[in-house]
Amino acid sequence: xxIFSIKGSLGCSSIYVGEHLxxxxxxxxxARTVIITDENIKKIYEKDFPNLPVITxxxxxxxxxxxxxxxxxxxLIRHSCDRxxxxxxxxxxxxxxxTGFAASIFLRGIKFGFVSTSLLSQVDAxxxxxxxxxxxxxxxxxxxxxxxxxxxCDIDLLQTLPGVEISNGFAEIVKHALICDxxxxxxxxxxxxxxxxxxxxxxxxxxxxxxxxxxxVVQQDEKESGERRKLNFGHTIGHAIEKxxxxxxxxxxxxxxxxxxxxxxxxxxxxxxxxxxxxxxLQDLNLPTTFDYSPKAxxxxxxxxxxxxxxxxxxxxxxxxxRARVEKISFLELxxxxxxxx
Ligand code: GLY
Numbered sequence: 001x002x003i004f005s006i007k008g009s010l011g012c013s014s015i016y017v018g019e020h021l022x023x024x025x026x027x028x029x030x031a032r033t034v035i036i037t038d039e040n041i042k043k044i045y046e047k048d049f050p051n052l053p054v055i056t057x058x059x060x061x062x063x064x065x066x067x068x069x070x071x072x073x074x075x076l077i078r079h080s081c082d083r084x085x086x087x088x089x090x091x092x093x094x095x096x097x098x099t100g101f102a103a104s105i106f107l108r109g110i111k112f113g114f115v116s117t118s119l120l121s122q123v124d125a126x127x128x129x130x131x132x133x134x135x136x137x138x139x140x141x142x143x144x145x146x147x148x149x150x151x152x153c154d155i156d157l158l159q160t161l162p163g164v165e166i167s168n169g170f171a172e173i174v175k176h177a178l179i180c181d182x183x184x185x186x187x188x189x190x191x192x193x194x195x196x197x198x199x200x201x202x203x204x205x206x207x208x209x210x211x212x213x214x215x216x217v218v219q220q221d222e223k224e225s226g227e228r229r230k231l232n233f234g235h236t237i238g239h240a241i242e243k244x245x246x247x248x249x250x251x252x253x254x255x256x257x258x259x260x261x262x263x264x265x266x267x268x269x270x271x272x273x274x275x276x277x278x279x280x281x282l283q284d285l286n287l288p289t290t291f292d293y294s295p296k297a298x299x300x301x302x303x304x305x306x307x308x309x310x311x312x313x314x315x316x317x318x319x320x321x322x323r324a325r326v327e328k329i330s331f332l333e334l335x336x337x338x339x340x341x342x
Pocket of ligand 1 (some may be wrong): 124128228231
């Protein structure tokens, strides 16, 4: 097991890569504790949960709403939770986003932790203290920065994930490599078959490397006013695609990363050879690299990005594999690029 930590503004968060759900009890406080999970995870893993009250929510991006948060808050009251209570979210990114948000606003904030059960949440969503929900067409529009007390990344839990969920996680792994770790990119290239076969040592290394990268970035810039923006590589167009086709997050980010790499190429940053290498790796990991939505639809959906600042937005470009740069560009410039994709 490897332990990483993030010292956030409100406290320290420990991330345990390679720890197991069955040891969760060792990390829980003596206080009243409630589990939040989703229907799928409950069905498969409830037998391994500690003996505690369980609040169950549905599955899918559509559940990431204020209505789900209200449901949870009412359940916490029903379970007589108070300021000393603790909430543990057991699930993927949707469970951790909602759990962290509900815990952060219940009685002005109680402590919480996660057992992260999907590859995507282990390498990204559950780490770094972003918690929140969507509002209408606006993704992650309402939320808070607040670090969990701990995150357990149990690699064994990934064995029951559908293939499409594994590839969603691979997209965020490739993203981490592209923005700041060329050696990790080469490792993925050389171990792609082992990764797809869910070889324990390979997946363990990928999760640990991504948590190392993410915790280092978040430590420098918890509230995303600088370095953390790089973690949004591929997400501007990716989020737009996610809205249009309701593709899984990682699949949409894969298409968004290829578009962002091409945009970088147009600006004479990354070379064509490196762009081809990125596309080839993503394709080998069963991720989509092209899309045929109309530029108009993408431009309209991208305009709903919460990170836009008036007529401008921060866009993440690639200088090369393993090095990213953030630039403020106008929506006009982005729209011109998207129009040229047709
Ligand atoms: N997923 C991007 C971030 O946590 O900042």
